[in-house]
Amino acid sequence: MSDWVAIFIAALMVISAIFAVEWRDLLAAVVGMAAVSLFASIAFFFLQAPDVAMVEAAIGAALSAAVFILAIKRTERYESEEESTGWWVRW
Amino acid sequence: MNPYYFASIALILIGFYAVLVKRNVIKMLVGLSIMETGVNLLLISVGYVSGKSAPILSEGITPDKAVDPIPQALVLTAIVIGVATTALALSVVINLYEKYKTLNVEEIRRLRG
Amino acid sequence: MVKRILAIVFILIIGLWMAKALDQVPFGEDRMLVGKYYLEHVKEETGAVNAVTAVVVNYRGFDTLGEVTVLFIASTGVAALLWRNRRKRTAKTEGSVVLTTGARLLLPFIMLFGAYIFIHGHLTPGGGFPGGATIATAFLFLYLAFTVYEIDHRIFEPLEGLAGIGYVTVGLIGLAIGGYFLFDWIWQTWGLGKENIGRLLSAGFIPIIYTLIGIKVGTELTGIVDNMVKEPEEGGQ
Numbered sequence: 001m002s003d004w005v006a007i008f009i010a011a012l013m014v015i016s017a018i019f020a021v022e023w024r025d026l027l028a029a030v031v032g033m034a035a036v037s038l039f040a041s042i043a044f045f046f047l048q049a050p051d052v053a054m055v056e057a058a059i060g061a062a063l064s065a066a067v068f069i070l071a072i073k074r075t076e077r078y079e080s081e082e083e084s085t086g087w088w089v090r091w
Numbered sequence: 092m093n094p095y096y097f098a099s100i101a102l103i104l105i106g107f108y109a110v111l112v113k114r115n116v117i118k119m120l121v122g123l124s125i126m127e128t129g130v131n132l133l134l135i136s137v138g139y140v141s142g143k144s145a146p147i148l149s150e151g152i153t154p155d156k157a158v159d160p161i162p163q164a165l166v167l168t169a170i171v172i173g174v175a176t177t178a179l180a181l182s183v184v185i186n187l188y189e190k191y192k193t194l195n196v197e198e199i200r201r202l203r204g
Numbered sequence: 205m206v207k208r209i210l211a212i213v214f215i216l217i218i219g220l221w222m223a224k225a226l227d228q229v230p231f232g233e234d235r236m237l238v239g240k241y242y243l244e245h246v247k248e249e250t251g252a253v254n255a256v257t258a259v260v261v262n263y264r265g266f267d268t269l270g271e272v273t274v275l276f277i278a279s280t281g282v283a284a285l286l287w288r289n290r291r292k293r294t295a296k297t298e299g300s301v302v303l304t305t306g307a308r309l310l311l312p313f314i315m316l317f318g319a320y321i322f323i324h325g326h327l328t329p330g331g332g333f334p335g336g337a338t339i340a341t342a343f344l345f346l347y348l349a350f351t352v353y354e355i356d357h358r359i360f361e362p363l364e365g366l367a368g369i370g371y372v373t374v375g376l377i378g379l380a381i382g383g384y385f386l387f388d389w390i391w392q393t394w395g396l397g398k399e400n401i402g403r404l405l406s407a408g409f410i411p412i413i414y415t416l417i418g419i420k421v422g423t424e425l426t427g428i429v430d431n432m433v434k435e436p437e438e439g440g441q
Contacts, residue, residue: 003094010098017102017125021109021118029121036102040128043095048145048158049135050329051256054321055170056131058337063425064124064174066344070432071181072117075188079115080195092223093231100226104219111211138239141232146243146255147329149402154243159236160255167260168271171333171421175278178428182285185432 005046013039024079026072034065095136102129116184116194120177127173131166138162251391251398252326252407260331261410265386268413269371272420276368279424283431291434299349307349314342322418326407332414336421343426347433355430360423367420374409374416 013036020032037060044053102125109122138159144152146160184194191199236243242263243255252258260268298304321328322335346353378387390396391408400406 006094010094013098014101017105026117033121036125036128040132047135047139049163050145052163052166054330054334055167058334059174062341067178074185096226100222104215108215112208140234148253157243159239160259161239163256164259172274175275179278179281182282
């Protein structure tokens with residue numbers, strides 16, 4: 001029983017992380033990062049660590065996402081779309 | 092291979108991929124933050140003992156029925172320091188945007204001086 | 205395109221190495237050496253019931269002082285990098301009715317809950333850091349709901365400095381009484397509270413230090429949010 005729960009949470013975490021890295025809208029990427037933090041907090045609870053679960057839920061899911069969104073407000077929202085020029089970037 | 096070990100290695104690798112390949116600075120910082128979450132998960136899953144419960148010694152929990160408390164103390168510190176350095180990095184990014192008007196790493200590298 | 209393929213191959217090789225290394229560490233076995241000593245002696249040497257809290261504040265208190273220093277440097281760095289002469293809030297639309305009414309009603313309860321978390325740090329899970337983060341979330345809530353709200357810097361910054369000085373002072377008093385920095389002088393020299401382990405007034409200086417850390421972390425994270433919300437005025441710096 002507990003093995004199924006562990007596999008389920010691990011799968012949700014990895015899928016949210018892949019989506020967070022791939023989306024071009026930066027606000028959606030930040031929401032994906034907050035989802036990874038939330039599922040990690042649930043995993044910490046199942047690994048019998050309640051202190052760490054509280055800290056991760058309070059800081060990782062709320063304040064880290066808030067700081068990112070305030071930084072996106074002052075810069076751009078979408079990633080730029082062009083490819084790099086040539087396959088070897090000159091330094 | 093245990094699901095917690097697999098998930099933490101996958102998170103570290105996905106975050107590292109974002110830092111290596113993506114060109115937007117904020118996307119690189121998202122990848123760095125995901126990498127830190129993966130490392131914390133790995134530390135706590137190493138300290139787990141199956142069958143024991145949380146290390147709070149209230150009524151009925153004797154010291155040989157508790158999980159290891161030391162990795163939890165280390166990870167408590169690491170999570171808070173992670174968010175502090177992310178906030179500092181984002182304020183550097185805000186200043187970069189005001190000076191160069193772009194967030195693309197290759198263009199910032201070309202506009203030197 | 206070639207860069208992407210090279211990166212994926214490199215990452216897969218690193219993943220293979222890590223998986224091979226983690227095969228030698230089986231999941232769920234009892235490997236505690238120092239942890240067993242801490243678990244057996246935590247009730248008579250520190251008086252706390254929460255073993256993780258006792259390790260963070262009492263057995264490894266100097267590392268927590270280093271962490272508080274890193275948070276302080278990060279907060280000062282954010283304030284120094286985003287500093288202009290005239291900055292103000294530039295939000296144009298106020299929040300909806302649900303947000304403003306909810307902020308006015310829920311603010312004292314959120315602050316009370318945060319204070320409960322850091323005062324009971326030695327009995328229940330939590331401690332100073334999630335308590336301070338909850339208080340900072342209450343102030344972030346106020347920033348999101350109203351367009352003219354600002355925190356008063358003349359109250360928050362001296363409070364943060366005084367909390368930091370208080371932590372070092374507690375350590376120096378321990379040096380004067382016992383012989384080393386951050387000696388637990390309340391539990392081991394005066395012996396206050398040795399009879400009610402498991403209740404509120406016990407565990408030496410752990411409640412005092414966690415109150416100071418909770419105040420410091422709460423005001424620091426609020427200061428970081430405040431510096432990032434304000435923008436320079438239009439038409440110059």
